[in-house]
Amino acid sequence: MVEQTVQIVSNEREADLYFRLVVRAPGIAPLVQPGQFAHVRILPLREALLRRPFSIFQVSGSTLSILYKTIGKGTEVLSRMRPGEELSMIGPLGHGFTVPPPSGETPLLVAGGYGMAALYLLAQRSPQKGIVFVGGRRRVDILCEEEFRALGWEVRVTTEDGSYGEKGLLTEALLTELKRRTPGRKLFACGPSPMLKAVGRLAAEFDLQAELSLDEHMGCGIGVCLACVVPIKAGDSWEYRRTCTEGPVFDSRQVAWEAAK
Amino acid sequence: MNLSVKIGTLTLQNPVTVASGTFGYGVEYSQLINLNQLGAVVVKGIRLGPVRGNPTPRTVEVTSGLINAIGLQGPGVDGFIRKYWPFLKALKVPTIINIWGTTVEEYAEVARRFDALGGVGALELNVSCPNIKEGGAQFGTDVRLLSQVVGACRKVTKLPLITKLSPNVVSIAPYAKAAEAAGSDALSIMNSFPAMAIDIETRRPRLANVTGGLTGPCIKPIAIKLVWEAAKAVRIPIIGMGGIQSTADAIEFLMAGATAVAVGTANFYEPQTALQVIAGLRQFMQQNRIKDLRELIGSVQTRK
Secondary structure, three states, X not given: OEEEEEEEEEEEEEEOOEEEEEEEOOOOHHHOOOXXXXXXXXXXXXOOOOOEEEEOOEEEOOEEEEEEEOOOHHHHHHHOOOOOOEEEEEEEEOEOOOOOOOOOOEEEEEEEHHHHHHHHHHHHHOOOOOEEEEEEOOHHXXXXXXXXXXXXXXXXXXXXXXXXXXXXXXXXXXXXXXXOOOOOEEEEEEOXXXXXXXXXXXXXXXXXXXXXXXXXXXXXXXXXXXXXEEEEEEOOEEEEEEOOOOOEEEEHHHEOOOOOO | OEOOEEXXXXXXXXXXXEOOOOOOOOHXXXXXXXXXXXXXXXOXXXXXXXXXXXXXXXXXXXXXXXXXXXXXXXXXHHHHXXXXXXXXXXXXXXXXXXXXXXXXXHHHHHHHHHHHHOOOOEEEEEOXXXXXXXXXXXXXXXXXXXXXXXXXXXXXXXXXXXXXXXXXOOOOHHHHHHHHHOOOOEEEEOOOEEEEOEEOOOOEEOOOOOEEEEEOHHHHHHHHHHHHHHHHHOOOOEEEEOOOOOHHHHHHHHHHOOOEEEEOOHHHHOOOHHHHHXXXXXXXXXXXXXXXXXXXXXXXXXXX
């Protein structure tokens, strides 16, 4: 974990509300593991105090990139920042995905929308190439498909409105594939909570291991404020664990979805 | 140049500490800052047994502030001693342990356990957390109960006792005086303000706990006023806190009458804040030819 001032190299609109940010972060980029995140202080935000967490998308030498959607004041202000401007970044943070060992499981990646970003490094560093299932509401929500194909991965796209790929839910396409019962597979997922729950259920049904990247309101990002907790099984009960430190990636069998309601 | 101050029998190398609940157990920040440069490390509130804490969402960001309802999640006395004490014990700066309970007896028992541990710098009594059903603020908003809690802890330990007061009272002076009379060596002023935020689209509260405690720069002027009032009411030192994010903020607290300060919410967004404040204090003293930090304490001039 390193805190450093990073300089924006580029910050361009990818499509619709999605942007791609590249920063020079020599202290952070070389340390990044798949599924980890960076906690970013956007200085022009002023009276919005907290840092914003972003999954790290790609790493190249001393630079790293982030794929984000403008969903609030933080990301809107960020989207207006220009090359040469600076951000404060703490990273890499969190416990990420387990890269499969050589001749280990074949990964099936499941990405809801820009959840794709959190899975890219895993695809790049996995010795086995697998299948990426990516879903969104509309065509415009499907991002970085070509980048996964360029790694030699198969990409299966679903959109809820049928404007691109197969019409329907991502988890339906995943179910179809799982029914083939090809052995030696493992699931890795990032996306909205209902999707992650559904992936967890499918993993249980087909007796597969699944690693899920969970999302919860984050404060400090380094484990002290205890804002970002999720219920995780512990013995015959459960306890709150931090998505910023023990997570964001958890084994689906450990998540006590029903506990904290 | 002297920056050291005394809190009871405890000497701090400089007046800058951190607020309980914003600094974990110190170890979390050790990769980002040199903890040995702080005045003291103050850990998150600990009661006798482990505490699960409140459901999520536990925090919401508001203009220049943060509302939280964490619910004092923690490992309990034994869990703390096993997991965190070996690290803290090895630091060169004192550790102040924030303690709480749901009964007077539990406060005293936790105080006794930490007294027996050896090596603790001071105990801070949390009688002011707004986010738990039992314990916390119920002791800090009733003068009689406050005296009982402080008195019961005083009986079982010679460690410096710091009572962390609630801002949620009509006048802070009687509480400050009651804590002093019951044997408190110092006061922490203040804890968070009870607060609430609503999502207008869903008409739901932003926090699962419905209400929480407001912290951050937006509460600083209120905290300054409370420190100033309490400083006039008691002779014991005050640790001032509430929205400090710069050297100037810290100096305001000192001038209002605080002997030391604590950086709180700012730790969440800028972990370097406390160290920047320490450097800034030195610079301010140099520029103003102040040899001893104590010259600043309570130096506000309210007469024309």
